[in-house]
Amino acid sequence: MKLIRRIAVSLSLYSRIPVPDFRWEEDDMKNSLMFFPLVGVVIGFIEIIAYQLCKYFDLNQIASVVVMLIIPIMITGGFHLDGYMDTTDAIRSYRSREDKLRILKDPHCGAFAVIGLVCALLMFASAAMVIYEKGDFRILLNVGVSFVFSRSLSGLLSLILPKARTEGMLHKETSGAGSRVIGMLIGWYILALAAVFIIDPETALLTVAVYMTCLIRYKNMTDKEFGGVTGDTAGYFVTVSEIWNIVLLALLCLVR
Numbered sequence: 001m002k003l004i005r006r007i008a009v010s011l012s013l014y015s016r017i018p019v020p021d022f023r024w025e026e027d028d029m030k031n032s033l034m035f036f037p038l039v040g041v042v043i044g045f046i047e048i049i050a051y052q053l054c055k056y057f058d059l060n061q062i063a064s065v066v067v068m069l070i071i072p073i074m075i076t077g078g079f080h081l082d083g084y085m086d087t088t089d090a091i092r093s094y095r096s097r098e099d100k101l102r103i104l105k106d107p108h109c110g111a112f113a114v115i116g117l118v119c120a121l122l123m124f125a126s127a128a129m130v131i132y133e134k135g136d137f138r139i140l141l142n143v144g145v146s147f148v149f150s151r152s153l154s155g156l157l158s159l160i161l162p163k164a165r166t167e168g169m170l171h172k173e174t175s176g177a178g179s180r181v182i183g184m185l186i187g188w189y190i191l192a193l194a195a196v197f198i199i200d201p202e203t204a205l206l207t208v209a210v211y212m213t214c215l216i217r218y219k220n221m222t223d224k225e226f227g228g229v230t231g232d233t234a235g236y237f238v239t240v241s242e243i244w245n246i247v248l249l250a251l252l253c254l255v256r
Contacts, residue, residue, distance in 0.1 A: 044144030083235020164228035
């Protein structure tokens with residue numbers, strides 16, 4: 001029963017996937033990250049099915065790419081894009097650390113947030129168009145698994161890196177989270193890693209390099225700009241790492 005509750009809590013917090021309504025217990029929040037990567041499994045699975053259906057019905061290429069672009073947003077409700085936009089706005093403000101943290105909490109949307117969102121969506125759409133045109137199914141499978149990669153690493157970083165605040169949603173999610181949650185997230189990462197190596201070792205090496213680079217840059221960025229991680233920066237990591245992964249996989253498609 002606890003396992004089902006934890007899955008339901010993770011899906012409820014990090015996606016728009018409907019789950020049964022129930023009264024949350026005290027430890028539900030601190031174990032919420034345990035099945036965070038499961039949202040990535042759902043996104044990746046639906047992306048692959050949608051790709052196959054678009055190919056089967058010979059759907060227009062642009063329409064197919066739009067479908068692939070919208071699926072993650074529909075499933076998550078734009079949860080991570082919101083964090084990406086807030087973080088982009090804060091970084092590009094070039095203000096003090098305190099002001100940047102205040103911008104993260106500001107419900108208003110700044111110009112740099114909009115510019116960053118447009119650039120991110122165009123990068124994803126352009127890369128998806130290349131992959132769709134080339135029809136490399138192994139690359140597509142790798143893209144599907146990448147949604148698990150990003151969430152397992154984002155969850156781990158949220159737990160082990162210093163927090164910029166002692167309040168807020170991320171603090172509630174990580175406060176009191178034990179080694180079991182960390183172990184589960186590492187397990188998700190290992191499963192994703194094994195999957196991409198089985199699918200295509202060449203693309204697996206590229207994906208690992210992309211995510212490790214994003215991880216290092218993310219840690220340096222959060223330390224410098226905010227003094228630690230927040231829920232918004234976690235969404236920023238998910239978005240940026242997924243985009244750079246699909247962009248470099250698209251470039252690999254072009255040179256193969």
